[in-house]
Amino acid sequence: MTAKTRTPGLPIATTKQAALWIRSQLAREPWRAALAVLFAVVGAAAILVPVYVLGRLVDDVLAGADTSVIGAVIVQILLAALAAGVLAGAANYLISKVGETVLANLRERALEHALLLPLPVLEKAGKGDLLSRINEDVAAIAKFVSNVLPAAVFSLTLVALSYVAIFSIDYRIGLGASIAVPFGLIVLWVYLPRVGPTIAAERVAMSARSQALVSGMQGLPTVHAYGLENDQLNHIDAASQRARARILSSTQGLSRVVSAGKIVQYIGLAVVFYISFVLIRDDQQITVGEATIVALLFYRLFAPMQNLLFSFNEIQAAVEGIRRLVGLINSEMVREKGSGTEPQGAGLELENLQFSYDGHTTVLHDVSISIAEGERVALVGSTGAGKTTVAAIAAGTLKPDRGQAKIGGVDLSELGSKTLRKHVAIISQEVHVFSGPLFEDLRLANPFADHDALHNALHTVGALHWVENLPEGIATMVGEGGYQLTAAQAQQVALARLVLADPAVAILDEATAEAGSAGAHELEHFAYEATQGRTALIVAHRLTQAARADRVVVLERGRVIEDGPHAKLLKSKGRYAELWSAWEGRAKDSVNDDDIEAQQAGT
Structure with a gap:
């Protein structure tokens, strides 16, 4: 068995690896897990008590016992029902809590590793694959934990105790009842090899659907510009149809296995009745009451076994989701953690960098740039010159095919993710404002920043005046569903995060490009202030930054x-x-910055 199952997207762990990970998490909750199992066992035993009582009542009635025993039977049944309800409730609660704790750890670890995925890996695998793991797979596991897992544990416990009880009455009836087991295993043997790949294909189809939606939303301006709305809708519809077909296929498979399961159950019940009849007829080897107990116990198994069969797709979906999330956690694609070596100084060295995105076309050829500690260096060039690639390598987002990127004499790959982000920060033109209070968005860069630190950072980047004029000031809800910031304001928030994070090295990749011509010069000034005293590599969108x-x-x-x-x-x-001459020409020719940018790109 290979270490990991390879797929076109991100890796998927084997079932064994997923089980080992879950076992390691359960080891952190030994007492709660043990109590959950104990309550489930005792609760299931309490459910069997009424069956025993009714069976003994049949024998008592046949023996001519007084009808007053019925009162005692009713009391015993009520007490057993009360105990079963309390214990089952306690078991369900504990099982849910253990499952939710494991799920929370799984979700957090998966998200942590998702954030550490190198950008080229994410682009190659597809954002839809990652989103489906974080969303659909987590939802499938959450549904299993809250709805299926408690019932499944209780059902399995009840089935096991029922078989023990049947064997305790007469081993021959127990063997007869067990005939349902091999038939049931045959059904599962036929079904399982199909359901696993079916569920996996369903997840892949759902990932493709998510990717289609994400691509459509991200490319919305281009779609509108070229009138591709119908083509994009058809693409999304085709992906949705494939996902729906996969879901329908797995549902049809479940219906077939449930029908086969019912047939197996009734065959087992018929065998139990026949053996009980023979034993009663031949020398009264069991009593009528004991035969009643056996029949009721086996019939009572129908409901839990049916529940397990009906939940089988949900169980498989949860197992597949766990495999996909554990595969992400164990992924070798995640950036190596490194040794966490601290750099000695803040000088940035890019030595003989060579890089290719596809393994064939080289976009960087032996690029070497040395930036002294505290020095600001602007990187300029035509569109497609490789500026953003250099910035990404300098920030540790990309790893060069050849050459090294060093800070303070230490290769970025040796810093480890946390150490790297402590010393290096990158701001691009694509800035995301998270949904929530503005102060929480700022504290993403420094969770310990107090009120004064937040206000000082906003003042440094020129954002304090408009933040104080927001409806609730720095506590105003921003992002989706909240106050919508302009492109320039979002960039100022990103620059404020840079100030709060206080890295030794700052990488600005066209960080003022989205501001527009009107606010560009002001934003450039604040970007200059934010990088004061830091080693900075600035991909200059406007040549005034370079100057x-x-x-x-x-x-x-x-x-x-x-x-x-x-x-x-x-x-x-x-x-x-030449570039500067074209830039200066805007004054006498009365052209705007966008015209100059187009001229640069075509020069």
């Missing part, structure tokens, strides 16, 4: 072609001077 930097590095077609201060590069009359 304020200590040095400018010009990148073209994945190669460094110029490196030096702004004034020196202008005097050299090279590529940077």
